[in-house]
Amino acid sequence: MSTQDFCNELTALLPRLRRFARGLTQNAADADDLCQATVERALVARGQWQEGTRLDAWVYRIMRNQWIDETRARSRRAQTFVHEDEGTDVGVAGDRDAENRVELGNVDRALARLPAEQREAVVLVLVEGFAYKEAAEIIGIPQGTLTSRLGRGREALLKELGESA
Numbered sequence: 001m002s003t004q005d006f007c008n009e010l011t012a013l014l015p016r017l018r019r020f021a022r023g024l025t026q027n028a029a030d031a032d033d034l035c036q037a038t039v040e041r042a043l044v045a046r047g048q049w050q051e052g053t054r055l056d057a058w059v060y061r062i063m064r065n066q067w068i069d070e071t072r073a074r075s076r077r078a079q080t081f082v083h084e085d086e087g088t089d090v091g092v093a094g095d096r097d098a099e100n101r102v103e104l105g106n107v108d109r110a111l112a113r114l115p116a117e118q119r120e121a122v123v124l125v126l127v128e129g130f131a132y133k134e135a136a137e138i139i140g141i142p143q144g145t146l147t148s149r150l151g152r153g154r155e156a157l158l159k160e161l162g163e164s165a
Contacts, residue, residue: 001051009055010042016128020060023123024067026112034070038063057130060138064120110160118153121146126154 001009017038021031042049042059049058111119124135125146136146 003046006046006049006055007043010039010059013056013059014039016056017059017063020063020123020128021067023111023127024064024116024120030070034063034067037066037070041066054134057134057138060124060128060130061140064138106161107157110157113160114153114156118149118156121149122153122157125150 014035018031018035021034021038022028025031025034038059041062045062049055111122114122120139121135124130124138125132130138132143132146132150136143139146141149
């Protein structure tokens, strides 16, 4: 694949990458920073990607690892994360009605309250649409572990949102 084709495919992934980054970071500014760092790392490591494999899964794995590194660094610096209510309306078009914005905010806050392992499983499978096997490979865990985390995450989300399974 030519460098231009690689860049074009990477550019096409940006909306999905930003959505995944937002799910990981729970903060719009951090999500933008994570996306930028991920794209930069993917461009530098372009030679490590094997043509014929899924570019999106490879870049998601880079993003996840980048976020783990950032979280560890923040922990070492004893910094705190931004409050969960900031940026709950990111990605909502101004012409949508108030009910949709409120519900999106409810889902976003419920998702933010999930443990990180469950949140990343839910975002990869339910939001990004990855198959269980692919999501497990991105996270680097057995498929059964992913299924368990996803099940617990779904139950917790439904409970938070006051719905029955």
